Amino acid sequence: MAYDGAFLWGPANFSGRPPGRLLAEGALVGLATAGVIAGAAVAGASTGFGVPGTVAGVVAALGSAAYLLATNAGRALVGAVALLGGFLAWWLPGQAAQAVLAARGVSRPVVVTEVHVHRYEGRDHVAYSCAVRLPDGTPVSAEAWRGCGAGVRPGRRLTMVFDPDGAVPPTDRVLPSSAAVGFAGPAAASLGLAALCGVAVVRSRP
Structure with missing residues (x-):
């Protein structure tokens, strides 16, 4: 022992x-x-x-x-x-x-271009994410999740936080x-x- x-x-x-x-x-x-x-x-x-x-x-x-x-x-x-x-x-x-x-993020408006539905097997849960672009037409690499939902349609405006230096992907999640x-x-x-x-x-x- x-x-x-x-x-x-x-x-x-x-x-x-x-x-x-x-x-x-x-x-x-x-x-x-x-x-x-x-x-x-x-x-x-x-x-x-x-x-x-x-x-x-x-x-x-x-x-x-x-x-x-x-x-x-x-x-x-x-x-x-x-x-x-x-x-x-x-x-x-x-x-x-x-x-x-x-620390350095800036809020910017984005426009929804497509809504994606995510269904999880074995769970009664559905999540939504939105592909977005900037108002000038520039595509955004990251998708919006928190502001996206079943009632969101293409053309809807959401808000995401962007890193001015471009090192961190933008997000619409709640930040510290x-x-x-x-x-x-x-x-x-x-x-x-x-x-x-x-x-x-x-x-x-x-």
Whole structure:
């Protein structure tokens, strides 16, 4: 049973406060992992290179998990770091994009050109999305969802928020009230990942 516990959670058997070097190493690994994942997401959303940012985040999460595995960290903690890090690499770019739009987005009118009906198998639910264009006829790459519905017809005017720099796709979804509010959730999740990495490091030494 003791072996199973050490295998899952790490072999740490010291009592009291962990050694300072382990705390420092844990903080460094945790902050570096979370910082790279969050930084890649923000940079990707701000510059329009979202996919490379996601890939960089996944690589950082897997790299951190590999390091923890090599230092004999508990397998349950290693798995948790890999899963949470991978999730954040996928989730944070979308949250960062919303925060970017909240900070510098501009509302502009758009005109509905086509209404799409989305039916989901196994669920009694129907969703609608609208293909739109700008009033001058320029097509808009993103579709409107929140303002679209069964009663909307081509020619109807809706409002979407656009990024003046063109790095983030436009949207009509509800945005955070500010960039700070938009980044609050991602920041808390990133700190949680950093703390999890720190615990894994501390418990990886007997």
